[in-house]
Amino acid sequence: MEKTSVTIEGGHELNGVIDVFGAKNAVLPILSSTIMLDGETTLLNIPPIGDINSMVRMLNSLNIRTEYRAGGSIHILNQKKIRHIAPYELVTAMRASFFVAGPLLAKTGFAKVPLPGGCSIGLRPVDIHIQGLKKLGVDINFEHGFVEFSALNLKGDAIDLPFPSVGATENIMMAACLAKGETVINNAAREPEVVDLANFLIKAGAVIEGHGTSSIFVQGVQSLMGVRDYFVIPDRIEIGTLLIAGGITGGCVEIKHVHSSYLSSITDVLDEAGLIISYDNNNVRCSANGSIHPVDITTEPHPGFPTDMQAQMMALLSIACGKSVIKETIFENRFMHVNELVRMGASIQVDGQIAIVSGGKLSGADVKITDLRAGAALVLAGLIAEGKTVVHGLHHLNRGYFNLMGKLKSLGARLDL
Numbered sequence: 347m348e349k350t351s352v353t354i355e356g357g358h359e360l361n362g363v364i365d366v367f368g369a370k371n372a373v374l375p376i377l378s379s380t381i382m383l384d385g386e387t388t389l390l391n392i393p394p395i396g397d398i399n400s401m402v403r404m405l406n407s408l409n410i411r412t413e414y415r416a417g418g419s420i421h422i423l424n425q426k427k428i429r430h431i432a433p434y435e436l437v438t439a440m441r442a443s444f445f446v447a448g449p450l451l452a453k454t455g456f457a458k459v460p461l462p463g464g465c466s467i468g469l470r471p472v473d474i475h476i477q478g479l480k481k482l483g484v485d486i487n488f489e490h491g492f493v494e495f496s497a498l499n500l501k502g503d504a505i506d507l508p509f510p511s512v513g514a515t516e517n518i519m520m521a522a523c524l525a526k527g528e529t530v531i532n533n534a535a536r537e538p539e540v541v542d543l544a545n546f547l548i549k550a551g552a553v554i555e556g557h558g559t560s561s562i563f564v565q566g567v568q569s570l571m572g573v574r575d576y577f578v579i580p581d582r583i584e585i586g587t588l589l590i591a592g593g594i595t596g597g598c599v600e601i602k603h604v605h606s607s608y609l610s611s612i613t614d615v616l617d618e619a620g621l622i623i624s625y626d627n628n629n630v631r632c633s634a635n636g637s638i639h640p641v642d643i644t645t646e647p648h649p650g651f652p653t654d655m656q657a658q659m660m661a662l663l664s665i666a667c668g669k670s671v672i673k674e675t676i677f678e679n680r681f682m683h684v685n686e687l688v689r690m691g692a693s694i695q696v697d698g699q700i701a702i703v704s705g706g707k708l709s710g711a712d713v714k715i716t717d718l719r720a721g722a723a724l725v726l727a728g729l730i731a732e733g734k735t736v737v738h739g740l741h742h743l744n745r746g747y748f749n750l751m752g753k754l755k756s757l758g759a760r761l762d763l
Contacts, residue, residue, distance in 0.1 A: 348740075348741070348744070349740055349763045350738065350739065350740055350741065351736055351737060351738045351739075351740060352725070352736070352737050352740060352751055352761055352762065352763050353734055353735070353736050353737075353761070353762040353763075354710075354725065354728035354729060354731075354734065354735045354736075354737065354759065354760065354761055355733075355734050355760035355761075355762075356708070356710060356728055356729055356730055356731040356732055356733060356734070356735060357595075357730070357731075357732065358595065358729070358758055358759060358760050359595050359596050359597035359758060360591050360592050360595045360597040360599055360729065360754065360757040360758045360759055361592070361597040361598050361599065361757060361758055362599060362600070362756060362757040362758065363599075363600040363601075363602060363629075364588060364599065364600070364601060364602070364753055364756065364757065365601070365602045365603060366580050366581050366584045366585055366588070366601060366603075366604075367391055367392065367393035367418060367580070367581060367584075367748055368389075368390075368391035368392055368393065368418075368577075368578030368579060368580060368581060369538075369539055369542070369578060369579055369580065369581035369582060369583070369584075370393065370395060370397055370398065370581060370583075370746050371512070371537075371539045371581075371583075371654075372538075372539040372542040372543065372578050372579055372581075373389065373392055373393075373398055373401075373578050374397060374398065374401050374445060375445050375513075375516040375517075375520070375539070375543045376389065376542070376543055376546050376576070376578065377389070377398070377401045377402070377405060377412075377420070377422075378401070378445035378446050378448075378449050378520065379449055379520050379543065379546065379547060379550075380405065380410065380412075380422045380424060380449075380572075381405070381408065381410060381424070381428060381446060381449035381450055381453055382449045382452055382453045382520065382523065382524060382550075382570050383422075383424055383550050383570045383571060383572045383573070384424060384425070384569060384570065384571055384572065385423075385424065385425065385571055385572035386421070386422065386423050386424075386572040386574065387421070387422040387424070387550075387572040387573050387574070387576070388419055388420070388421050388422075388573075388574050388575050388576070389419060389420045389422070389576050389578060390417075390418065390419050390575055390576065390577045390578065391418055391419075391577050391578045391580070392414070392418050392419060392420050392578065393418065393581075393747075393748035394414060394418070394748060395744060395745060395746060395747065395748050396741070396744050396745040396746075397745050397746060398420075400436055400443065401443065402414065402420065403436060404432065404433070404436045404437075404443055404446060405422065407429070407432075407433050407436065408428050408429045408430075408432070408446070408450070409426045409427060409428055409429050410422060410423070410424045410426070410428065411423040411424075411426075422572070424572065428450070428453060428454055430450050430454045430456045430457050430458060431457075431458040431459075432446050432447075432450070432457070432458065432459045432460065434460045434491075437459055437460040437461075438460055438461075443459075444459060444472055444475065444513070444517070445513065445516060445517055445520075446459065447459045447475065447479070447493070447495055447517060448475075448479065448516075448517035448518060448519075448520040448521035449520050449521070450495075451479065451484060451495045451496075451497060451500070451521055452500060452520065452521045452522075452523065452524035452525070453524065455496065455497060455498050456494075456495065456496045457494075457495040457496075458492050458493070458494050458495075459492065459493050459495070460491055460492050460493075461491055461492070461493060472493075472513075472514075474507060474508065474509065474511045474513075474514040475511075475513060475514045475517045475518070476493065478505045478507065478514055478517070478518040478531075479495060479517070479518065479521060481503045481504075481505045482497065482500045482501060482502070482503060482505075482518070482521055482522065482525055482529065483497050483499065483500055483501045483503075484496065484497040484500070484521075485497060499526060500521060500522070500524065500525035500526065500566070501525055501526050501527060502522060502525045502526060502527035502528045502529035502530075502564070502565075502566055503529060503530075504529075504530045504532065505518060505529065505530065505531050505532065506532045506533060507531065507532065507533040507534065508533070509533070509647075510533050510534060510535040510536065510560070510647045511535060512535040512537050512539065512540060512647075514535075515531060515534045515535040515540055515562070516535075516539075516540060516543055518531055519531060519534075519540075519543070519544065519547075519554070519557075519562060519564055520543075520547070522564035522566060523547055523552040523554070523564060523566065523567065523570060524566060524567065524568075524569075524570070525564075525566040526566050527565075527566055528563060528564065528565050528566070529563075529564045529566070530561060530562070530563055530564075531561065531562040531564070532560065532561050533560055534556075534557075534559070534560055534561060534562045535647060535648065536558055536559065536560060536647065536648045536649065537647070537648040538579060538582060538605070538608035538648070539579070540557060540558075541557045541558045542578060542579045544557035544558075544562070545557070546573060546576055547570070549573045549576060550570040550571055550572070550573050551567055551569070551570045551571050552564070552567060552570060553565035553566075553567060579605060579608075580601075580603060580604055580605065582604075582605075582608055582609055582612065582652075583652065583654045583655060583719075583746075584747060584750075585601050585604055585609065585612075585630065586609075586612040586613075586616075586652075586655045586658065587655075587658050587722045587726070587747075587750075588601060588753065588757075589601065589612075589613070589616060589621075589623075589630070589632035590616070590632070590658050590659070590661070590662050590726055591726060591729060591754060591757065591759075592632045592633065592634070592757070593616065593619075593621040593632050593633070593634050593638075593662065594638075594661065594662050594665065594726055594729060594730050595634075595729050595730055596634040597633070597634060597757070597758070598631060598632070598633035598634070599631070599632055599633075599757060600626075600629055600630070600631040600632075601629060601630050601631075602628070602629050603628050603629070604628055604629065604630050605628075606625050606628075606630060608648075609630060610649070611648065611649050611650060611651055611652060612651070612652065612655055613630065613632075615641060615643060615651055615659065616632060618639065618641050619638055619639050619640075619641045619662060619663070619666065620635055620636065620637065620638055620639040621633065621634065621635060621638075622634070622635045637666070637667045638662060638663065638665055638666040638667065638705065639666060639667065639668070640663065640666045640667065640668035640669055640670040640703075640705065641659075641663060641666070641670050642670060642671045642672075643656070643659060643670070643671070643672045643673070644672075644673040644675060645672075645673070645674050645675050645676050646675060646676075647676075653674065653675075653676035653677060653680060654719055655719075656672060656674060656680060656719070657680070657683045657719040657720050657722065657723035658719065658722050658723050658726055659672070660672055660683065660684075660687065660694070660701065660703060660723060661687065661723040661724070661726040661727040662726065663703045663705060664687055664692040664693075664694065664703055664705060664706070664708060664727065665705055665706070665707065665708060665730055666703070666705035667705055668704075668705055669702060669703065669704050669705070670702070670703045670705070671700060671701070671702055671703075672700070672701045672702075672703060673699060673700050673701075674699045674700075674701070675699065678699070680719075681696050681701055682716040682717060682720055683716065683717075683719075683720035683723045683724060684696055684701060686713040686714060686715075686716070686720070686724055687708075687713075687723065687724070687727055689711045689712075689713055690708045690709060690710070690711045690713065690724075690727050690728075690731055690735065691706065691707060691708050691709045691711075691731075692706070692708060692727070693705075693706055707732065708727055708730060708731035708732065709731055709732045709733055710728065710731045710732060710733035710734040710735040710736075711731075711735060711736075712735075712736045712738065713727075713728075713735065713736070713737055713738070714737075714738045714739050715737060715738065715739035715740065715742045715743065716739070716742070717742055718742050718743065718745050718746045718747075719746075720742070721737070721739065721740070721742045721743040722743065722747065722750070724737050725737055725743070725750070725751075725754070729754070729759060751763060
């Protein structure tokens with residue numbers, strides 16, 4: 347039976363070397379894109395976590411044989427007629443399921459997808475996806491909570507995104523791979539996970555340029571083929587979370603097999619906060635260097651500071667020597683962890699999308715996880731709090747972190763599951 351809470355005894359240094367799986371936010375769109383690929387695909391470095399399990403179920407429901415295999419891999423066999431209706435219970439449970447719209451449309455000419463659900467950090471409307479797909483010649487109808495997409499022939503066009511949405515960039519880029527002519531996505535998202543999706547699609551036969559910049563160029567092709575043994579990039583958010591776990595406890599944690607080029611938006615801020623960041627070949631290390639310094643942070647699209655690290659950073663700054671200001675610009679409801687940190691003694695004042703964090707000491711308390719990254723923040727706070735902290739609602743964490751408690755325990759955390 348899955349555990350729903352963990353008791354953390356604070357005040358113990360975390361030290362050691364550890365590895366991480368592939369990025370959840372890269373795996374999900376890559377899995378969606380296999381709808382368009384003919385034949386066999388094997389993805390490597392895949393964590394068996396809740397959101398990815400849901401996407402595997404999604405692909406199987408669409409008649410694409412998808413299964414986990416030993417050693418953290420997923421095998422996909424796409425050789426049957428694809429169903430074009432995405433199940434309500436899967437899309438409404440996980441927002442990233444909406445990624446299937448673009449690939450289904452490109453492959454079958456039709457897609458029927460429920461309006462998505464997901465976690466409670468904000469509205470995250472899909473209208474940017476919908477407007478972008480319209481530019482490719484898609485007819486769109488809303489009916490009884492579903493969005494119906496239809497297009498016999500997708501045609502490339504220039505698409506100017508009003509915001510560099512990661513999901514919209516990925517959905518449009520996938521659909522454009524099988525459209526006629528060239529598609530240009532301006533104001534595109536530049537996140538490493540977008541780049542990884544593009545690299546995967548290129549291996550499948552897509553013609554894509556400019557990924558990693560604000561303008562992505564896609565030249566449509568007639569078909570895409572399966573990709574064998576594609577190694578998904580390591581999860582930079584899990585890496586950042588574990589690095590903070592070392593720094594917040596006064597210890598030293600080293601992560602193996604990372605890509606330093608896409609970690610700088612996180613590690614630069616940790617360095618500014620007084621932690622020592624160093625690289626050795628493909629490993630990154632974070633160690634304490636006395637007190638934590640206050641830092642002002644604004645969450646922004648890549649290469650800015652990622653919103654998915656905001657809550658964890660707030661936990662660190664809650665013990666800093668001074669006052670920090672955190673401005674959340676991506677999601678309108680992403681300070682839900684504040685009340686729980688305050689229960690642990692944190693001094694945090696929220697004014698709209700701005701949180702002012704005055705550093706001090708934390709003490710153990712019973713706290714409840716409200717969303718994935720908030721859960722990581724509460725666990726980090728529990729590692730440094732005086733006494734014992736009981737964190738409830740671990741199912742949120744299991745959506746995005748594989749065996750986080752086991753990893754922390756191996757580094758020296760005192761946990762009782």
